[in-house]
Every structure is written in structure tokens, then in C-alpha cells.
Amino acid sequence: MRPHLDEVADDMIQEIQTRVREYDRPGEGPYSSTLRLAVERVLHYFVERVADPKEPDSSVIDFFRTIGRGEAGEGRSLDAVQTAMRVGGMVAWRRMAEGAAALEVPARTLGAVGEALMLFQDELAAAAGEGYAQAKAAVAGEMQRRRKRLLDLLFADPPAAPEAIADLAAAAHWPIPRTVAAVALGQETRQPTAFPPDILSDLGRRTPALIIPDPDGPGRAKLVDRALSGSLAVVGPTVPLNEAARSIEWARKTLGLAERGVIGATTGVIRSVEHMSTLILFQDEELITSLARLRLAPLSHLRSSQQDRLAETLLAWLQSGRNANEVAMRLHVHPQTVRYRLRQLEELFGDQLLDPDLRFDLEIVLRARALLGDRPGEQIIPSTGEAVGDTAEVVSFRR
Structure with missing residues (x-):
């Protein structure tokens, strides 16, 4: 050969x-x-x-x-x-x-x-x-490393210079969008498989995160919902590119409340904009706890079961325009029971229930209390003093 x-x-x-x-x-x-x-x-x-x-x-x-x-x-x-x-x-x-x-x-x-x-x-x-x-x-x-660095740059607070973002985006082959939404993912997030290449992701960080370009564009919401259906994920508000840090901040706060059970979801996609009032309410929990101790002090000497019933009734009364019959329908109890509880509340709170500003404060702290529910260590009405018997309500209901 x-x-x-x-x-x-x-x-x-x-x-x-x-x-x-x-x-x-x-x-x-x-x-x-x-x-x-x-x-x-x-x-x-x-x-x-x-x-x-x-x-x-x-x-x-x-x-x-x-x-x-x-x-x-x-x-x-x-x-x-x-x-x-x-x-x-x-x-x-x-x-x-x-x-x-x-x-x-x-x-x-x-x-x-x-x-x-x-x-x-x-x-x-x-x-x-x-x-x-x-x-x-x-x-x-190398491309993934560039994209992770770009994610860090977009989440920086204060925001990075637009020129630095543009240079790194070009190196990472990422077209710069006008608006973005950040996504915070729970720790048990499975690896998404259906994301298009324009979505930045870093699942290795302490709180796994994504950035979705043009989140309000056609079909984008369904794409995100489908890809993250088996995970707990929070989509932050849609913001200009230079405000991505604000979007991830709200997404992380919402995720924290969801993981505590304050926002009722364990899997699927949650959108921060749908829970803004709850986010505002829990923005400073020390402050809301202090306000609760002040405004709900009249309940503090009651036993826990009484506190729960009266707090639930008072919140329903405030939310229903102070209509006892509507309160009864909301709580699925007899109207006479509601009236009995309302008389108790009048005796406990007195003229506070006539003051619009105080009623507003009461609704805030009662909403927070209801959202916290029965989780140990998270109640915002500390019990003090001896419990009072609660048989009168049963008698009233039977009557």
C-alpha cells in the first residue's frame, strides 16, 4: 500500500x-x-x-x-x-x-x-x-458565566452604569429589553426545561433567580406558568431594566411570605402585584406588632379561643360595613351570636369603635393577625392576665 x-x-x-x-x-x-x-x-x-x-x-x-x-x-x-x-x-x-x-x-x-x-x-x-x-x-x-455576571449586575443596588450592562449583555449575547421582571424561586425548584434563551437564570444562588425580558409580551405569562408549574416561584413587578433590583426585592419578600404561609401557595407561580397590600402590611413587622399590642390591648386578658372569635368577628364587622347580618353570613354563625360578640367588643373597646382612624388601625392589625393564622410564635396579640370564661356565648346561641 x-x-x-x-x-x-x-x-x-x-x-x-x-x-x-x-x-x-x-x-x-x-x-x-x-x-x-x-x-x-x-x-x-x-x-x-x-x-x-x-x-x-x-x-x-x-x-x-x-x-x-x-x-x-x-x-x-x-x-x-x-x-x-x-x-x-x-x-x-x-x-x-x-x-x-x-x-x-x-x-x-x-x-x-x-x-x-x-x-x-x-x-x-x-x-x-x-x-x-x-x-x-x-x-x-463561558456564556453561562457571563449571563450569571449579567444577572448580578442587573440586581446590583445602586444600579450599575448602563454602559457596563450594555457591554456585558453584548458579550453574553443577550438583547437588551425595555422592561423586565425578576423571579425568585423556592429552594426546591426543579430545573426548568422550557425557557427560551433570552431568559437569564442562576439556579445556584442562595435564592435562585431569573430575569424575564418583556414579561407582559404575548404568551410570556403562560410560558412562565408552564415552565415553573412544579415549583414555588414569585414574579416581581414589571419594571424598566435599570430597576431590576427593585423587582427582585419585592419578589424575594413575597416568596418569604409564601414560604411562611402568609400568602397561601406552596407551588406554582405567584405574582407580587397581586399581593401588594399584604407586602405593604408586612413591610415592617415590628411596627405592625407594636400597633397590634396597642390597638388590641382590650383583648389581651382573654383566653386564646375568645381572642380568636372576637378578633374574627371584629374584622368581619369592619370589612362588611358594620352590618351584623352580613357578618353572620361571612362567619357562618347565627346573627344573635354576632350581636352578642359585638356587645362584648363594645364593652371592651368602647368609643374606639366610633373613631374612623382607630377603626382603620384595627382593620390593619386584624388583617395581619388573620394572615398569620395559627402558626406558633407568630401571633401578634400576646396573652396577659387571667382567662375569662366563655360559656355565655353558647347560652346566647342556644337562645
Whole structure:
């Protein structure tokens, strides 16, 4: 085989350039030189391997890994390389078959050489694929690192300079939108699989987060809901790009309230804008607790069960325009029971129930109390003093 290698190389190059458009480069430029170098190295390696299969030279395999990395770096697929290898193998097999016929080589020997040729082609293709995958992974990893840095920059407070954001966005191949919404994810978030590439994500941070460009655009809300349906996720308000830090701040606060059970959801997508009053209410919990101790002090000497009933009744009364019948319907109790409780409240609070400002304060703290519910350690009416019996209400209801 050795005396014919130059001739076979010429045949291979001509056939490859004819059949593979990407390799049809006229002249003796660097592309043609690289093609000839590859073909000659492959042919010599194959012949030496047939002559002595015990000591294979790995340089050709490494060479094809480099070719694979180069194709990835140029943004091309491996289709042209793989087609060229198939065409080269076809030319090699044709020449070997012709030589075997002229030399009357036994069929068993020719079959063994053909099998070696196919195995060799598979190794070269695998090496090119390995190099290609390595390069793509490196590019993807660098792009992901840039996107994470961009996410950090957008969440910075005070906001980063627009020029810095624009430069990093260009490096991360992220088109700059007019508006964004930040998303805070619960710790048990599963890996989303349906996000388009324009959504920035970092699931490795302490509070996993996303940035959604153009969140109010057609179909975007459904896309987010579908992708995060199995996770607890909070979408912050839509804001201009330079206010992304504000969106993630509100998203994180909403997530914290949801994880405590104040906002009733354990999975699915929550939108901060739908819970703004609750967010305002819990913006300063120390302040709301202090206000509760002041305004709900008349209930503090009662036992917990009485506190709960009277607080529930007072909130319903404030929310229903102070209509006892509507309160009864809301609480699913008899109107006479409501009236009895209201008399108790009048005795406890006195003229405070006539003052609009005080009624407003009472509704605020009672809403907070109702949202906190029965979670231990989170009640905002501390019990002090001895409990008072509560049998009178039962008697009144029976009457």
C-alpha cells in the first residue's frame, strides 16, 4: 500500500472537494493545505496501523479532536467533516479493492483490511465528535458565566452604569429589553426545561433567580406558568431594566411570605402585584406588632379561643360595613351570636369603635393577625392576665 499513498491522497482530495461543498476551495491556500495534511496523515497512520496494530500512534486521533474543536469554534457543525471522512473511506476502499484484485489477495484478507478501515473511520469520527463537544461545552460554560455576571449586575443596588450592562449583555449575547421582571424561586425548584434563551437564570444562588425580558409580551405569562408549574416561584413587578433590583426585592419578600404561609401557595407561580397590600402590611413587622399590642390591648386578658372569635368577628364587622347580618353570613354563625360578640367588643373597646382612624388601625392589625393564622410564635396579640370564661356565648346561641 505504501508506494501508492501519494496517488491515493490526490484521489481522495479531488473526490472530497467534488462532493463536499465546504472543502471546494481553489488554489493552494491554508484551507487546501490543511485538507492535504489531514488526508496524508490519515493514510500513513492507517497503513502503519495495519502493519503493526500493537503500537498505534495517538497523534492522528488528537489531530481529529483538534479538527472537531476548530469546527465548533467556527460555529459550524460536524456534517462536512463526517461527509469528508465517508468519501475518503470510499476512495480508500475502492483503491484497496482494485489492488487486491490485481494481487489476487484472498477474500478473507481483504475483508480484514476492510473491517480495520471501518473501525478506523469510527475512531476518527468519535475523536472529532469529542473535540467538538468539549469546545461547545467550554463555550456554553463561558456564556453561562457571563449571563450569571449579567444577572448580578442587573440586581446590583445602586444600579450599575448602563454602559457596563450594555457591554456585558453584548458579550453574553443577550438583547437588551425595555422592561423586565425578576423571579425568585423556592429552594426546591426543579430545573426548568422550557425557557427560551433570552431568559437569564442562576439556579445556584442562595435564592435562585431569573430575569424575564418583556414579561407582559404575548404568551410570556403562560410560558412562565408552564415552565415553573412544579415549583414555588414569585414574579416581581414589571419594571424598566435599570430597576431590576427593585423587582427582585419585592419578589424575594413575597416568596418569604409564601414560604411562611402568609400568602397561601406552596407551588406554582405567584405574582407580587397581586399581593401588594399584604407586602405593604408586612413591610415592617415590628411596627405592625407594636400597633397590634396597642390597638388590641382590650383583648389581651382573654383566653386564646375568645381572642380568636372576637378578633374574627371584629374584622368581619369592619370589612362588611358594620352590618351584623352580613357578618353572620361571612362567619357562618347565627346573627344573635354576632350581636352578642359585638356587645362584648363594645364593652371592651368602647368609643374606639366610633373613631374612623382607630377603626382603620384595627382593620390593619386584624388583617395581619388573620394572615398569620395559627402558626406558633407568630401571633401578634400576646396573652396577659387571667382567662375569662366563655360559656355565655353558647347560652346566647342556644337562645
